[in-house]
Amino acid sequence: MGKTIGLLKVSVLRGLRLVIRDFRTSDPYVVLKLDNQVVKTKVISNSLNPVWNEEFTFSITEPVGVLNLEVFDKDRFKADDEMGYARIGLQQIVSAARLKKFVGTTQGATKIRTVVPDNDNCLAKESCIRCLDGEIVQDACLRLCGVESGEIELRLKWADDPSFAAAAATATPSE
Numbered sequence: 001m002g003k004t005i006g007l008l009k010v011s012v013l014r015g016l017r018l019v020i021r022d023f024r025t026s027d028p029y030v031v032l033k034l035d036n037q038v039v040k041t042k043v044i045s046n047s048l049n050p051v052w053n054e055e056f057t058f059s060i061t062e063p064v065g066v067l068n069l070e071v072f073d074k075d076r077f078k079a080d081d082e083m084g085y086a087r088i089g090l091q092q093i094v095s096a097a098r099l100k101k102f103v104g105t106t107q108g109a110t111k112i113r114t115v116v117p118d119n120d121n122c123l124a125k126e127s128c129i130r131c132l133d134g135e136i137v138q139d140a141c142l143r144l145c146g147v148e149s150g151e152i153e154l155r156l157k158w159a160d161d162p163s164f165a166a167a168a169a170t171a172t173p174s175e
Contacts, residue, residue: 006094010058015152031072
């Protein structure tokens, strides 16, 4: 694994139109994987449109990887049922974070780039990467693969590695 270049905060916001895996509903949760980092949301009982609003932090290394999601239906007495999977490449948000260092911070919202659905991601629609009050943010709606329906809404937020900020602070000449 390469050198850490920053941190990515991933908010799993909600699911939309998820598939039924129990009698009339499902008990969904999301597993997120990036390289050897794995996290899991809480289970939302009896919902096809669950709201998680949970945030997880991943270390980003070179080469930049792909964030993988798997959605499952929690079952008590048998193996959990698959409810679809999705992925989103992180190179675009990393590039935007590097660009921000040259442009500087801004107040308000500044659009940096648009990411379109393609073979490297499972975007349901275009996703905008923007600088929002000095932070690099990407809102993404991912279409679940391997199932009839379902989307997961995420918010990705870039955070520079704290050791970089400390090194920059000590390297900055005082006035």
